[in-house]
Amino acid sequence: MYCPMDCNVKMENRNRKIVIAIDGFSSCGKSTFAKAIAARLGYIFIDTGAMYRAVTLYALDHGAIRSGVVDEDAVRALLGQIDITFRFNPGRGASDIYVNGDLAEGRIRTIEVSNCVSGVSSIREVREKLVAMQQRMGRDRGVVMDGRDIGTVVFPDAELKIFMTADPEVRADRRYAELRGKGMDVTREEVLANVIARDEADMHRAISPLRQADDAVVLDNSHMSVDEQMAWFMERYEQACRK
Numbered sequence: 305m306y307c308p309m310d311c312n313v314k315m316e317n318r319n320r321k322i323v324i325a326i327d328g329f330s331s332c333g334k335s336t337f338a339k340a341i342a343a344r345l346g347y348i349f350i351d352t353g354a355m356y357r358a359v360t361l362y363a364l365d366h367g368a369i370r371s372g373v374v375d376e377d378a379v380r381a382l383l384g385q386i387d388i389t390f391r392f393n394p395g396r397g398a399s400d401i402y403v404n405g406d407l408a409e410g411r412i413r414t415i416e417v418s419n420c421v422s423g424v425s426s427i428r429e430v431r432e433k434l435v436a437m438q439q440r441m442g443r444d445r446g447v448v449m450d451g452r453d454i455g456t457v458v459f460p461d462a463e464l465k466i467f468m469t470a471d472p473e474v475r476a477d478r479r480y481a482e483l484r485g486k487g488m489d490v491t492r493e494e495v496l497a498n499v500i501a502r503d504e505a506d507m508h509r510a511i512s513p514l515r516q517a518d519d520a521v522v523l524d525n526s527h528m529s530v531d532e533q534m535a536w537f538m539e540r541y542e543q544a545c546r547k
Contacts, residue, residue: 320545321347321446323461325454327514328468330418330502331475333525334450337468339398340530341537342448350390350441352451352458354401355434356425357412358388362403363424364416374423383433415483415490418498422505425452431511452506455517464544465520466537474526475499 324347326338335351342349359379363369368378390399393409400409411417424430431453438458442449449458455465476496483490506514516522521540525533 321444322463322544323442323445323459324448324541325459325462325465325517325520326448326450326468327452327455327465327517327520328450328523329470329475329499329514330506331479331499332468332470333478334468337525337533337537338448338450340534341541343397344534344538345448345541346446348441348447349399350438350447350449351399351401352434352438352449352454353421354409354412355388355437356430356451357417357421358401358403358408359383359386359430359434360417360421360424361408361412362386364420369420369424372419374420374427376427379424379427380429383429388434388437410486413483413486415488415494415498418502422502422509426505426509426511428511431457452514453512455520456515457512460517463547464540465517466523466540467516467520468523468525470524470526472496472499472503 324338324341326334328334335353338351339349341347360369362385363374363379363382366378366382368375368382385404387404389402389405391402392398393400400407401412402408435453435458438449438451438454441447442459451458455462455467473496476492476499479499480490480492480495483495523533523536528536
C-alpha cells in the first residue's frame with residue numbers, strides 16, 4: 305500500500321514518546337481526561353493527585369490531622385513510613401493506589417480527605433518526596449501525568465503541557481454527582497464550598513502553588529463533551545510530536 309511522505313512522518317511522530325503534563329483546578333476532570341489519553345496512546349497514566357490524597361489518608365489514620373487541622377510536624381514524622389504503589393485493576397480498567405500494601409482507592413476519595421489534602425500537599429517535605437517519586441516514574445517518557453505542578457515543577461521540560469479549567473459551579477455539579485454516585489452523603493453546597501476553598505488554597509500555598517506554565521495550552525471544558533475534549537487534545541498532541 306502506497307503511503308505518501310507526510311503519512312510516514314505522521315507515523316514517526318506517533319511513535320515518539322513524550323511527557324504529557326496536565327495541570328489545573330480541582331474537579332475539572334483532569335484524571336478522567338488523562339486516563340483516556342493514556343488509553344488512546346498506550347501511555348502510562350500517573351495520578352499524582354491520588355498520591356497526595358494517599359498521604360493525607362495516612363495522616364488522618366495516624367492522628368496527624370485532627371478536626372481538620374493538619375499537624376505539619378506529625379505529617380513529616382510519618383513520611384518515612386509511607387510507601388505508595390499503583391496496581392492495575394482489570395475490573396476497572398485502571399490502576400488502584402495502595403498505601404503500604406493496603407488498597408486505598410475508595411478511601412482517598414472522601415470529602416474528609418478532600419478537605420485536608422491542600423494542607424498536606426503544601427508541606428515542603430511531602431512535595432519533595434512525591435515529586436521525586438513522580439520524576440522516577442516518568443523518566444522513560446511515554447507518560448500522562450496530572451496534578452497541580454506537573455508542568456511547572458515535576459516536568460518543566462514536558463513536550464505537551466495542558467492547563468485545565470472550568471466554571472466552579474460546573475465543577476461542583478460534576479463532583480457532587482460523582483460522590484452521590486458512590487453513595488456518599490454530601491450536599492451540593494458542601495461540595496461547592498470545597499471546590500472554592502481548594503482553588504484558594506492551591507493558588508496561594510507557599511510551596512509549588514497552582515499556576516499555568518508559560519508554555520501550557522488552556523483547555524476550558526465547562527461546556528465540552530468528552531469527544532470534543534479528545535479531538536482538541538489530538539490536534540495539540542500531533543503538533544507537539546512534530547516539534
